[in-house]
Amino acid sequence: MKNRLYIIIYILVALLMPQHIKAQDNNALRQIYLQAEEEYQVGRLEQALQLLQTNINGFDGNLKQSAYRLIALCYMAQDNSTQSENYAKLLLQENPYYTSIQDPIRFEELINRLKTGQSATITTASNQAERIEEAPVPVTLITEDMIKMSGARNLKELLIAFVPGMTNVECNEEMNIAMRGIYSSGQEKILIMMDGHRLNSYATNVARPDYSISLEKVKQVEVLRGPASSLYGGVALTAVINIITKRGNDIDGFRVKGGIGNYGQIQGDVLFGQHYLNFDVTAWANFYQADGEKRNIPLESQLGVIPMEGDIIIGGFNKKPTYDFGTRISWKNLSLMYSSNFSKTVAPYSLSYFFAPYDYSKYGLMDGNAPGYASTAQHVHLNYKKTFGKLSMDASITYDAEQQNRYQVISDYFPAEELGYVLIPNGYEAEIYPTEYTFQYCSWLEQNCGVSVNGNLPYRLNSDHNGTISFGAQYNYFELMSSRNLEGDMGDRVLVEFHGTKNLFPGIENSADAYFQLKHQWKSFILNGGLRYDYKRRKNKKSIHELSPRIALVFVQPQYNVKLSYSKAFVDAPYYYRYNTLDTYSGGEELLSEYLHSFQLSISSTKLMKGLEVELNSFYNKASNLIYPDGLVYTNSGTLQSIGAELVAKYTHNRLTTTINAEWQHVVSSENYTANSHSIYNIPNFATSILASYRLGYGFNIRGNLNVLSKQTWLYQQAPEMGIEPEERTLPSRAIFSMGLDYKYKALEVFLDCHNVFNKKYEQGGSSIGPIAQQGRWIKLQVAYKF
Numbered sequence: 001m002k003n004r005l006y007i008i009i010y011i012l013v014a015l016l017m018p019q020h021i022k023a024q025d026n027n028a029l030r031q032i033y034l035q036a037e038e039e040y041q042v043g044r045l046e047q048a049l050q051l052l053q054t055n056i057n058g059f060d061g062n063l064k065q066s067a068y069r070l071i072a073l074c075y076m077a078q079d080n081s082t083q084s085e086n087y088a089k090l091l092l093q094e095n096p097y098y099t100s101i102q103d104p105i106r107f108e109e110l111i112n113r114l115k116t117g118q119s120a121t122i123t124t125a126s127n128q129a130e131r132i133e134e135a136p137v138p139v140t141l142i143t144e145d146m147i148k149m150s151g152a153r154n155l156k157e158l159l160i161a162f163v164p165g166m167t168n169v170e171c172n173e174e175m176n177i178a179m180r181g182i183y184s185s186g187q188e189k190i191l192i193m194m195d196g197h198r199l200n201s202y203a204t205n206v207a208r209p210d211y212s213i214s215l216e217k218v219k220q221v222e223v224l225r226g227p228a229s230s231l232y233g234g235v236a237l238t239a240v241i242n243i244i245t246k247r248g249n250d251i252d253g254f255r256v257k258g259g260i261g262n263y264g265q266i267q268g269d270v271l272f273g274q275h276y277l278n279f280d281v282t283a284w285a286n287f288y289q290a291d292g293e294k295r296n297i298p299l300e301s302q303l304g305v306i307p308m309e310g311d312i313i314i315g316g317f318n319k320k321p322t323y324d325f326g327t328r329i330s331w332k333n334l335s336l337m338y339s340s341n342f343s344k345t346v347a348p349y350s351l352s353y354f355f356a357p358y359d360y361s362k363y364g365l366m367d368g369n370a371p372g373y374a375s376t377a378q379h380v381h382l383n384y385k386k387t388f389g390k391l392s393m394d395a396s397i398t399y400d401a402e403q404q405n406r407y408q409v410i411s412d413y414f415p416a417e418e419l420g421y422v423l424i425p426n427g428y429e430a431e432i433y434p435t436e437y438t439f440q441y442c443s444w445l446e447q448n449c450g451v452s453v454n455g456n457l458p459y460r461l462n463s464d465h466n467g468t469i470s471f472g473a474q475y476n477y478f479e480l481m482s483s484r485n486l487e488g489d490m491g492d493r494v495l496v497e498f499h500g501t502k503n504l505f506p507g508i509e510n511s512a513d514a515y516f517q518l519k520h521q522w523k524s525f526i527l528n529g530g531l532r533y534d535y536k537r538r539k540n541k542k543s544i545h546e547l548s549p550r551i552a553l554v555f556v557q558p559q560y561n562v563k564l565s566y567s568k569a570f571v572d573a574p575y576y577y578r579y580n581t582l583d584t585y586s587g588g589e590e591l592l593s594e595y596l597h598s599f600q601l602s603i604s605s606t607k608l609m610k611g612l613e614v615e616l617n618s619f620y621n622k623a624s625n626l627i628y629p630d631g632l633v634y635t636n637s638g639t640l641q642s643i644g645a646e647l648v649a650k651y652t653h654n655r656l657t658t659t660i661n662a663e664w665q666h667v668v669s670s671e672n673y674t675a676n677s678h679s680i681y682n683i684p685n686f687a688t689s690i691l692a693s694y695r696l697g698y699g700f701n702i703r704g705n706l707n708v709l710s711k712q713t714w715l716y717q718q719a720p721e722m723g724i725e726p727e728e729r730t731l732p733s734r735a736i737f738s739m740g741l742d743y744k745y746k747a748l749e750v751f752l753d754c755h756n757v758f759n760k761k762y763e764q765g766g767s768s769i770g771p772i773a774q775q776g777r778w779i780k781l782q783v784a785y786k787f
Helices: 002-021 023-041 045-054 061-077 081-094 105-115 144-150 155-162
Strands: 139-143 166-170 175-179 190-194 218-225 239-245 253-261 265-275 279-290 293-296 311-314 317-331 334-343 372-388 391-413 436-460 465-489 493-498 507-522 525-537 543-556 561-571 594-605 612-630 633-653 656-671 686-697 700-709 712-716 727-731 734-745 748-755 778-786
Touching: 023 045, 023 061, 045 061, 061 081, 061 105, 081 105, 139 144, 139 155, 144 155, 144 218, 144 656, 144 686, 144 700, 155 166, 155 175, 155 218, 155 239, 155 656, 155 686, 155 700, 265 778
Parallel strands: 190 239
Antiparallel strands: 139 218, 166 175, 218 239, 253 265, 253 778, 265 279, 279 317, 293 311, 317 334, 334 372, 372 391, 391 436, 436 465, 465 493, 465 507, 507 525, 525 543, 543 561, 561 594, 594 612, 612 633, 633 656, 656 686, 686 700, 700 734, 712 727, 734 748, 748 778
């Protein structure tokens, strides 16, 4: 650790030294910019333009953004709309998330027009700023207005509302989501990032789309639909989600928000942001807790091996609130991000095949946490950007640490003597049969240190041929530092702490990768191809080598847009599966990577009729080596071939805004995966979300969200030793309607939301033994004020 600390200090010194050397030059350039701004204010536009354009190559970071903005304003004042738009585009290339707040109305409208519709700008698809039409794969862009329109309470609900192919699946212990029918016991197949920084655990590959990711700080969410390992490596198997946080000028002040609701809901948010000439700061803090909704489960309807009288808790986040706080600070070309998150939901049922209600109040705290799967994460990202002529480079240092505590209830009543299950407490020779309020507990501490370098080099061969060459490399050092596994009874009595057996074993793994991407445009055609090489040296000294290609052809026209792409992705078997000998979730160190090949064809248009935007996408997926549970042990035995079609449409007219996303998918073939001959278990063949928002006037806005799913098939399957034959069962189709009402008066905002308005009772399956009851009618009132 000491050597790594020295290396980080040396890199920091190397990054900061050029800033010190160039301080005098930057001060001079800042004075030039201020002089140009004074010339603009008094109407001496030519003089302002001459000052800025003469020195434009010397400006860096926020100062360059400000220069592009001021040049665009000067041309706009001269009624030169072409040049004004050109420099506004350069501004958005420097900062795709620039928000116009105190600019003239004409310039604000120009920025909004360039950032929406056909000119919407993203960075995730090709690791560079580009319009959605140019992106090599289907992209869903969720803006701040769309977040408000959805009424989503967490990231999972937001994704289901707007991203075709994303559906809810249950895993009992944590929030989970499937993409095009592929899912696991946790959300470990989709890469979730914040401002390009990975949030997925390096031990489990899991990132939870729950309340530990506050939506208040989000500027927009960019979702790549389909494999993306050619840029992002492992975990980016089925999709990539990049959460773009607000910058200081997006907030421009201090905003507080608080809310209460039924079932013990309490939520609080604080958001601060300021932007100065070369300095930008954002800070956020959020917490959420809920007692949860109790639902009685009759004995005759229970599926576990030991049915128990009692209630389950749905949607509980209690005993310790979920939180998300952090900050992002930028100064010239240097930026620093820090965030800390905590999440723990109440598991409705006891673990695995027991799958019964339990008395949550009878179990004590373990390391400060009540029963459930708790995760406390710290993320640090230091980034430095520099331009060398046409070449733009950035270098990053990252650090991630995560404490995970898996506190699982076995059963309120456990007939250990009948089952022949004996424990010998540490330090004793006598045998003990655990009897009631039994539990198991596994905790571990992990960390990852990383460094990366990325570059983009634009080129122009002639008036018809131009493009960008992108490249990068990364190194990661991962360590599972310590772990603890124990079992007990009486709700808080520890009987045995395991060491050599039933353990998650500490260890170290190193990984490195490099990628190359070419984006070439010839008239209306864009060729986008890339290849990434990933290397990992596992704890057992064995190495894995992966190549992930992507090739896409894009045809851009004023009236429509066509994309054809192929990509291959992988995700390495999680460390957690490979190096534990627990009774549940074990796999073995020989587990291999999972693979997904995908072909996609997309057609989109914003010109069919005024106010209407439409995208149609079709896909063929071929997945192999999928990790599949054989009883309680995971193996690389699953294969799945599926086809599907997706529709995304948005219509805006006067005060009305509506969106619809829909997906149909069909299983072509499968083996050792949760599917039959035509559908994937716990995944609907058809799903759609329809959202609408209408401005009533006088500051009021009403919105609604209808989520419709076709019937689902699920497989009831108990432990092989139980002698129960697997049985296919069906969940009926459903339609869940939610709505909300907003009111805004100056700096005051009020939000009233009702989830599941008609209190429909329904269940959802997933990786749990059987379907789990979902939330009924939940109501929440929130009030926000900006200072």
